[in-house]
Amino acid sequence: MERNLALEMVRLTEAAALASARLMGRGDEVEADYAAAEAMHSLFSVIECDGQIVIGEGEEEAIPMLYVGEKLGNGSGPPIELALDALEGATSCATGSSDAISVIAAAEPGGFLRCPPNCHMDKIAVGPEGQGEIDLDKPVEDNLLAVAKAKGVPVSNLTVVVLDRPRNEALIGELRRLGTRVKLIGDGDLSAALATTHEPAGVDLLMGIGGAAQGVLAAAALRCIGGEIQGRFRPRNEDEAKQLHDLDIYDFRKKYGTEELAGGNVMFAATGVTTGGYLTGVRFYSGGAMTNSVVVRSETRTLRLLETFHHFEQHPEY
Incomplete structure (x- = not known):
């Protein structure tokens, strides 16, 4: 994949972030999500790529745009797969909370693991210092001890982020029993x-x-x-299990590693909507706005952090 495509991807996440940030804190996550999707979708027509969505906003029969299977771009260049979320953390955006982002990733054909739009997965992820130290098959305590040793800190100094959901109550209790610091989030893992x-x-x-x-x-x-993630599908009911079967996924005990989830040459871009631990959110000022984005490719691991000023009186295509 050409390096110029990475910067084109940032234009898409910037457009989605700007559109949804205008609706930050207004209490309507559906409207914010739609605004982000519409902005990203409309700009795709001028992006030089031959893309097809494999991880999108939903199925074709359920949503009008950015659905799984949709072809995007102007058709030039080699074919690529797209995984995207125009507004990850829609509830966070609607409530004015932290860590809402717009994100898109691209890979060569066959690079991304297919999965149903609303299916769940048990996950564990770490940054570069903990890479090679985690194992989803091992007890929680073993993973904490391994990461703590790799980082040179006691378990009590680690901070583990967990989605605040009833399905994670047992995990949260175990983490607290082991004495680690727990950060519960309502959205945006x-x-x-x-x-x-x-x-x-x-x-x-x-x-x-x-x-x-x-x-x-x-x-x-x-x-x-850099870093590592492992995941295992956790269908909640027979309908979700059937959706996985339709994708030829039958073994729900299988553990997927980072490269099984996203293999080959990959590029990734994200723009902050609301300020979080990694990206600053959209900031509006008289006549424009400022966005904070990241773009990186697996081939070189060159990471670019972009602070972009958008002047609205010029009516740019972002």
């Missing part, structure tokens, strides 16, 4: 996975059950930035 790679964010691990699609996107980011 993809942002938490990113934060494990950024020491100032103060996040050492992401653990618990969350969205499978976010697991694939997190794997794309960690392939490029």
